[in-house]
Amino acid sequence: MSATVDTALDNNTQSDHEHHGPAKGIARWLFTTNHKDIGSMYLWFSFAMFLLGGCMALTIRAELFQPGLQLIEPEFFNQMTTLHGLIMVFGAVMPAFVGLANWLIPMMVGAPDMALPRMNNWSFWILPFAFALLVSTLFMEGGAPNFGWTFYAPLSTTYAPDTVTYFIFGVHMMGVSSIMGAINVIATILNMRAPGMTLMKMPLFVWTWLITAFLLIAVMPVLAGVVTMMLMDVHFGTSFFNAAGGGDPVMFQHIFWFFGHPEVYIMILPAFGVVSQIIPTFSRKPLFGYHSMVYAVGSIAILSFIVWAHHMFTVGMPLFGELFFMYATMLIAVPTGVKVFNWIATMFRGSLTFEAPMLFSIAFVVLFTIGGFSGLMLAIAPSDFQYHDTYFVVAHFHYVLVPGAIFGIFAAVYYWLPKWCGNMYDEALAKWHFWLSFVGMNLAFFPMHFLGLAGMPRRIPDYALQFADFNSISTVGAFLFGATQLLFLYLVIKTIRSGEKATDQVWEGAEGLEWTIPSPAPYHTFSTPPEVK
């Protein structure tokens, strides 16, 4: 994405210890400490993982096109669901947001770079190795991990394939990478804001990332802890999760979801931030309720620590536990509702235009809300006994993650791409990308609600005949959505290579420091901090 940055003007005054431009060749990418280079690498890596995880999803959907076992063995099917989930969560969504953070946070707060540039290089370069380790298990004896992205013990301990050890080290590496990324984000935001940029003047994208980074610091170590316990159970004879030795498999679920629920907010809060930047621009109005937006994100983050057992309503909790986690979960819908209200209020009576970033953002608001509602249905403990582990859950989390997190990322790329590479993207193609993604995604995931309500369990390679119609529709939608993403790839490359030159402000209604610097953004920006009124 920053291929054209090589030629970018670099007329800012430089302090002695900084380079004057990017190094040449591969060394530039291996050793770079530049936040824009690292941001681009994160985004490209994320896109590669998105395609890889997408191919796995299509393998799953192809098998489910018809009832019966056609294409793949059930054992391989399980490996596909597991790797698809892990790759999308840790390889596609999270790195994409870290990439956006790298590109945007320094430019938004008026800092010359991230606080810890060398650590930044490390936290990126760990990732390809982590995922190489994870994906290489596909070619090993015993096959890849097959216990689902939630890796419940004892499936992931007593009954795990030998490759579970690679999985564990892979997760450790991803954890280290995210933690380093989070430390970097927090240090940048807290210590490197331009004079006058008070916390309450920060753009919402910066705010949501600050809170996300704290969530990462709080829960990634717990994830590292739980996989370490698994490692010890598998290799060193402990019994953390082994009832035979005095442990408890249900405890695995508690620890996992203590990480897992905040993790789902890690994947959505930065998207909240993106949408909160974009909607005001294309409504030509300031964001409605800035302060309430900040407080809402904060309360969502805090509440996310006390709702984890809504994933475990059926493990046999006492009534008090069911009630507590049910009401706590429903409580989260309140700040979430505040945000949706504010986005809509921002658009209300604005002079709207519908460029691609805005289209993705509006779809985000509508479809994410549908996902929130299905979440509320799942939060009702007595009905969750019916819905749990069915396709209804699959529908719920795909509605919050695909038109939520992923559409948020698309919106961000369209919105800032002209700033990054200096060229406008092809609006007509982008609209095609939007509408095909929109239709494909809804075709793929909406029928899953009905399948789940009718009782189709998740994570199965074959199903009863009455589910056939909805499943085939879903598969068609999935392939449409998947193929459309190649269009996105083409569009991005085309924009980097050519296209109408973008102005500095790019969008008529855009506000913020990043729009005051030239397009494409020079290799070094804000070497002397800007003054914020």
Add this chain to the structure above:
Amino acid sequence: MAQEKSHNKTVYKLLFAVIGMFAFGFALVPLYDVFCEITGINGKTQGRYEVTDAKVLEVDESREVRVQFITHNNENMPWEFRPVVAEIKVHPGELTSVDFYAKNTTSRTMTAQAVPSLSPSRGVDYFHKTECFCFNQQKLEAQEEVLMPLRFVVDKALPDELKVLTLSYTLFDQKNPDQASSGELPMTFTINEQSVATR
């Protein structure tokens, strides 16, 4: 870089938080046990009960509670293991003895551990075991059989609506090769009173 230096304080604080949360993850393990013990969630029954107050043993003839016994073998545990009576009716306050039968069906000496779990879990606080084979490990020679005692009393404070208590035991092989070393690890110290995941 001078720049990086100024971030040291932030970074150290955050690293401290990271290490703290890593430790917290492990602390959840004992916390979880303590929490379950205090609240009686999870059907974890209590340890040996000492009758300190004679009133506990005053029998409440007005009420009868059904106590059911069920047994499971953990996978790969070849012993025969069953309650001698599957269900008895007791009055609260009545000290009762029942036996469980176990036989080592293999041709080698084995050690077993039975792990109890009570359902509904609300009953846990009202079910007192004064003696239980689950307080110790059982070592049986090849083909040896044994009757193992359980003495208990149901508390008079048992809520009225609890009319049936089901006590389940799962029998574990203590010398299973893949847990051979587990005996030394702290995780297993409280082995008697751990819950069983047989739901």
